[in-house]
Amino acid sequence: AAGVIQSPRHLIKEKRETATLKCYPIPRHDTVYWYQQGPGQDPQFLISFYEKMQSDKGSIPDRFSAQQFSDYHSELNMSSLELGDSALYFCASSLVDSGANVLTFGAGSRLTVL
Amino acid sequence: QQQVKQSPQSLIVQKGGISIINCAYENTAFDYFPWYQQFPGKGPALLIAIRPDVSEKKEGRFTISFNKSAKQFSLHIMDSQPGDSATYFCAARNQQGGTSYGKLTFGQGTILTVHP
Numbered sequence: 271a272a273g274v275i276q277s278p279r280h281l282i283k284e285k286r287e288t289a290t291l292k293c294y295p296i297p298r299h300d301t302v303y304w305y306q307q308g309p310g311q312d313p314q315f316l317i318s319f320y321e322k323m324q325s326d327k328g329s330i331p332d333r334f335s336a337q338q339f340s341d342y343h344s345e346l347n348m349s350s351l352e353l354g355d356s357a358l359y360f361c362a363s364s365l366v367d368s369g370a371n372v373l374t375f376g377a378g379s380r381l382t383v384l
Numbered sequence: 385q386q387q388v389k390q391s392p393q394s395l396i397v398q399k400g401g402i403s404i405i406n407c408a409y410e411n412t413a414f415d416y417f418p419w420y421q422q423f424p425g426k427g428p429a430l431l432i433a434i435r436p437d438v439s440e441k442k443e444g445r446f447t448i449s450f451n452k453s454a455k456q457f458s459l460h461i462m463d464s465q466p467g468d469s470a471t472y473f474c475a476a477r478n479q480q481g482g483t484s485y486g487k488l489t490f491g492q493g494t495i496l497t498v499h500p
Contacts, residue, residue, distance in 0.1 A: 274427075303487060312473060312490040313428065326487050360427050372418075373488060375427035 272296050274376035276361050282382045283351050291346040291379045295363030301325065302344040303373065304336060307358040319344060320366060351383045387411055388476050390491025397498050403461040405494045407474035410455065414476035418488070419448065419459050422471045431472070432459070464498045471495050 275294040283289050295302050301320045305313035315328035319338035330336075333351075338344040348355060358380050362373040390407045397403045407417075415436055420428035434441045434448040434457065441448045447460040461468055474491040 310493075312492050313488075315487045315489070318487055328487065362427075372430060372433075375420075375429065377427050378425075380425075 274361055274363050274374055276359075276376035276379050278379060279377065280380050280382075282384065284384055285351055285353065287351050287383075289348045289351060289381060291348075291359050291361075291381070293344045293346070293361030293363075293376060295342055295344070295361070296374055299342070299363035299365050299374075301364045301366045302338055302342070303362040303364070304330075304344070304346050305360040305362065305375075307360060307378075309357075313360060316346070348381075351381075353383050356381060356383045387489050388474060388491040390474050390494060392494060393492065394495040395497070397464045397496065399464065399466060399498055399500050401464050401498075403459075403464045403468070403496055403498070405459045405472055405474070405496070406456065407458065407476075407491050408454075408456045409476050411476070411478070411489075412455070413478045414489075416477045417448070417450065417457050418475050418477070419446075420473045420475060420490075422473065422493075428473060461496075464496075466498045466500050469496055469498050 277292045303318040304316040306316055307313040316330040317336050318326045322338045334348050336346045358378045360375050360378045362375040364373045388409050418433035419431045421431045422428045432443050432446045434450050436452045439450055445462045450457045472494045475488040477488050
């Protein structure tokens with residue numbers, strides 16, 4: 271079965287640089303979620319998109335932005351990177367309109383800011 | 385403010401024993417409670433989930449017990465195996481729509497170690 275695909279799996283950046291993470295949801299899923307997980311922390315909700323429109327916003331810094339494209343893939347753009355941005359970034363997708371709305375997570379992208 | 389509180393932080397169990405992880409929540413709008421299992425370097429994977437109109441749900445060795453009046457729920461892993469060693473997260477979601485569209489609020493996680 272197709273899963274949520276995230277790229278890149280690992281990314282190393284310097285402070286003040288920019289990073290872009292990509293997420294390809296499960297086919298026909300209508301909602302994408304982005305989560306940030308720091309070392310030893312629980313995943314924190316950043317932002318979500320339903321049918322390519324932003325549906326909810328969590329604790330996402332102003333330096334971060336995200337969008338969902340016509341093919342339903344999503345990108346998380348992070349600028350002016352700080353050391354504290356080092357974390358695992360997970361994308362999840364779900365089919366909200368199915369009623370079951372089970373979130374399936376990707377394997378994550380590990381960002382290291384030096 | 386942690387909306388979902390999970391305990392213990394870590395748990396060590398012998399093979400064949402019972403692992404019990406507890407969670408408590410405050411937001412009465414939560415109406416869907418999944419448990420996720422996460423291995424190092426991997427994404428969380430759905431293990432089992434329950435809705436508040438049910439007091440218990442069992443799937444194989446995994447059981448969720450739910451106490452709506454106390455706003456608490458727990459995961460029981462029977463006959464724990466070394467392969468169960470992972471981090472377990474409880475979560476809660478307001479599935480009533482509006483603008484939430486099903487985002488999950490996670491507990492702090494429990495690192496389970498099952499010794500052979």
